Amino acid sequence: MFKRGKLGGLDGGQYRPLSDSDVRKLHQAIVRIMSEIGIKVANRKAFELFKSKGIKTDEEKQLVFISEGLLEDCIDAAPSELILHARGNPDNNIIVGGKRVHFGSGGTALNILDLETGEKRHSTLEDVQNVSKLLDYLDNAHFQVIPVYPNDLPIEKVDINRFFAAINNTNKHCQGGVYTIQGTKEVVEMCSMIAGSLEKLQKEPFISFITCVISPLEIDEVYGGLLMTCAESGLPLSIPAEPLTGATGPITIAGNVANLCAETLSGLCLAQLVNCGTPVLMACTSTSTDLRTMSYASGSVEEGLINACAAQMAQFYGLPYYGTAGQSDSKIVDAQAGFEGAITNLLVGMAGGNFIHDALGLLEFCLTASYEKYVMDNEILGEVMRVLKGVEVNDETLAVEVTAAVGPGGNFIQEDHTFEHMRNEHFVPTVADRQPRVNWAKAGAKDTYTRCKEIVRDVLQNHKPIPVDETIVKAIRAKFPNFVQ
Amino acid sequence: MADLTKVVDAVYKGRLKEIQGLVQEALDAGVEPTTILDEALVKGMDVVTQKWKEGQVFVPEVLRSAKTMQSGMDILKPFLVQGTGEAKGVFAIGTVKGDLHDIGKNLVAMLLESVGYKVINLGIDLDPSVFVEQVEKGVRYLGISALLTTTIPQMKVIIDSLEEAGLRDKCKIWVGGAPVNQEYADEIGADFYSVDAAHCIDQLNSLK
Numbered sequence: 001m002f003k004r005g006k007l008g009g010l011d012g013g014q015y016r017p018l019s020d021s022d023v024r025k026l027h028q029a030i031v032r033i034m035s036e037i038g039i040k041v042a043n044r045k046a047f048e049l050f051k052s053k054g055i056k057t058d059e060e061k062q063l064v065f066i067s068e069g070l071l072e073d074c075i076d077a078a079p080s081e082l083i084l085h086a087r088g089n090p091d092n093n094i095i096v097g098g099k100r101v102h103f104g105s106g107g108t109a110l111n112i113l114d115l116e117t118g119e120k121r122h123s124t125l126e127d128v129q130n131v132s133k134l135l136d137y138l139d140n141a142h143f144q145v146i147p148v149y150p151n152d153l154p155i156e157k158v159d160i161n162r163f164f165a166a167i168n169n170t171n172k173h174c175q176g177g178v179y180t181i182q183g184t185k186e187v188v189e190m191c192s193m194i195a196g197s198l199e200k201l202q203k204e205p206f207i208s209f210i211t212c213v214i215s216p217l218e219i220d221e222v223y224g225g226l227l228m229t230c231a232e233s234g235l236p237l238s239i240p241a242e243p244l245t246g247a248t249g250p251i252t253i254a255g256n257v258a259n260l261c262a263e264t265l266s267g268l269c270l271a272q273l274v275n276c277g278t279p280v281l282m283a284c285t286s287t288s289t290d291l292r293t294m295s296y297a298s299g300s301v302e303e304g305l306i307n308a309c310a311a312q313m314a315q316f317y318g319l320p321y322y323g324t325a326g327q328s329d330s331k332i333v334d335a336q337a338g339f340e341g342a343i344t345n346l347l348v349g350m351a352g353g354n355f356i357h358d359a360l361g362l363l364e365f366c367l368t369a370s371y372e373k374y375v376m377d378n379e380i381l382g383e384v385m386r387v388l389k390g391v392e393v394n395d396e397t398l399a400v401e402v403t404a405a406v407g408p409g410g411n412f413i414q415e416d417h418t419f420e421h422m423r424n425e426h427f428v429p430t431v432a433d434r435q436p437r438v439n440w441a442k443a444g445a446k447d448t449y450t451r452c453k454e455i456v457r458d459v460l461q462n463h464k465p466i467p468v469d470e471t472i473v474k475a476i477r478a479k480f481p482n483f484v485q
Numbered sequence: 486m487a488d489l490t491k492v493v494d495a496v497y498k499g500r501l502k503e504i505q506g507l508v509q510e511a512l513d514a515g516v517e518p519t520t521i522l523d524e525a526l527v528k529g530m531d532v533v534t535q536k537w538k539e540g541q542v543f544v545p546e547v548l549r550s551a552k553t554m555q556s557g558m559d560i561l562k563p564f565l566v567q568g569t570g571e572a573k574g575v576f577a578i579g580t581v582k583g584d585l586h587d588i589g590k591n592l593v594a595m596l597l598e599s600v601g602y603k604v605i606n607l608g609i610d611l612d613p614s615v616f617v618e619q620v621e622k623g624v625r626y627l628g629i630s631a632l633l634t635t636t637i638p639q640m641k642v643i644i645d646s647l648e649e650a651g652l653r654d655k656c657k658i659w660v661g662g663a664p665v666n667q668e669y670a671d672e673i674g675a676d677f678y679s680v681d682a683a684h685c686i687d688q689l690n691s692l693k
Binding site for chain 1: 537588681
């Protein structure tokens with residue numbers, strides 16, 4: 001909102017739920033979990049890789065006991081900072097690391113609220129294209145994690161088409177999860193064609209991948225295999241852990257954070273063993289379970305706490321951090337959808353999360369996306385970025401001379417000082433309504449949901465991201481039988 | 486009767502250490518075993534499940550109460566006449582091939598047991614043939630669970646396998662899991678879609 005063409009990147013870290021001594025205790029717990037309890041590695045090839053490092057293993061139980069030494073070596077091998085590139089607009093590259101904060105979409109929701117009817121329906125490839133275009137327009141979406149699943153495609157066509165639909169409709173970095181090894185390889189090949197070569201893609205990656213570990217403490221057969229395939233590609237990789245408190249992780253937040261760090265770091269270790277130097281984002285998608293209903297409580301305040309703590313741990317380890325915030329478990333875009341997302345986005349932003357995904361558009365336990373919510377969340381994120389911008393204190397901003405000139409009983413409205421600073425100092429909302437009631441009523445007495453819907457329609461009609469060059473698209477079409485666009 | 490109130494209370498509060506003593510006390514006082522079962526143990530669970538539906542009781546509390554009830558039942562088993570206290574039915578439940586999620590499924594399994602069904606928990610990552618085998622052995626109720634979009638197609642594979650084996654009409658099929666809904670259940674020809682364990686219990690009861 002403040003610098004057009006430069007996305008996010010303001011420093012967080014103002015919110016530190018963990019003291020320095022807490023961080024050290026957590027680290028000790030993490031080391032104990034990894035080296036004493038062990039991680040189950042159900043993928044044979046991955047197991048052998050760990051074994052080859054000389055650490056203790058248990059063949060029968062498929063456990064690897066990752067020593068503190070191996071963990072340290074792997075953390076050292078992984079870059080502490082990454083540049084995630086944007087196809088078609090280098091101004092939109094983001095530098096992920098330290099305490100620099102960026103927000104973006106995510107979730108791979110299976111459903112979406114129809115823009116016309118408001119009804120929940122399965123999302124399609126067209127929704128991937130439309131939501132990507134919307135994200136391209138929204139200033140506080142600093143990157144894209146592919147937002148919805150194309151239910152209209154069979155699984156073998158999903159990876160390559162999902163990625164292309166997102167890439168073609170946005171000039172911001174695109175990250176996505178993958179479903180099959182073949183699909184992953186096709187995505188890498190396709191994007192190499194778009195970049196010009198694999199080397200160019202590896203040097204300036206405009207895409208990156210996500211492969212999960214399973215809580216508690218397991219790298220499974222399928223996702224172990226996908227992790228290794230992604231690591232071999234040399235492209236950046238987020239490896240999220242998602243323990244849900246009281247279900248797949250301890251009920252207490254500190255314990256849950258310890259487990260999730262052990263889990264994501266074990267994935268990071270595997271990635272380094274496959275391909276030393278693989279850029280990895282230490283990643284957290286964890287939240288609480290509502291123990292009344294066993295729901296995955298994506299909108300809980302505990303999600304904010306957990307992801308804020310994990311951000312601090314990533315800073316301790318000097319690793320880029322992928323976190324989660326902004327969702328709501330409401331089924332519609334109502335007050336709950338507003339307040340749940342606002343709190344978690346603020347907490348994780350202020351904790352300095354580098355790559356905070358799911359921050360826009362998600363409802364109903366991440367099962368359903370909403371076009372209108374992307375717009376509402378963009379506004380919330382604008383406010384969060386304003387918080388991160390902070391308060392500048394100097395002679396100019398203290399403005400004592402200005403107050404002197406205005407004097408007691410005067411006003412500031414025509415001062416040059418007001419004129420010079422008014423657009424930079426304050427966040428200017430596009431969604432929040434601040435009209436006098438009479439004007440608001442004359443304009444149709446519209447609620448937030450309705451006003452957001454109008455913005456969506458306008459963007460989908462008028463916004464034009466830079467597409468992939470048509471000659472390249474033709475070549476892609478010719479090469480990949482699974483490509484449908 | 487004062488004794489039975491204590492038993493009901495112990496089930497409701499999940500007093501695992503006290504339940505067997507209390508049940509024994511009731512037996513010693515001359516209360517009929519079937520009365521203890523129906524009016525105290527089952528009643529205690531009814532109170533728990535009702536309060537759980539209202540959102541006042543948490544799942545770990547429900548599970549502890551179920552465990553308490555079963556511990557109480559262990560004392561009664563030798564005294565129950567054959568035919569009473571037998572399972573209301575046999576329910577086999579499992580998670581489909583390629584899917585490792587099991588918490589929700591295990592919850593359903595535990596709760597069905599606590600209300601009197603015999604449950605065969607088949608586990609996770611199951612070949613369709615595992616489900617078919619159960620029906621071949623005479624199991625009438627099947628529960629199929631999946632949590633991933635990539636694995637729910639297995640539900641239809643299981644139903645088709647049962648059709649091919651000529652067994653589809655010999656069983657009732659429940660499907661459940663986050664990506665499942667009534668529409669999907671109808672599409673694949675399942676008998677029931679359960680939102681959660683309580684829903685499944687209601688549906689089973691409606692079959693009587």
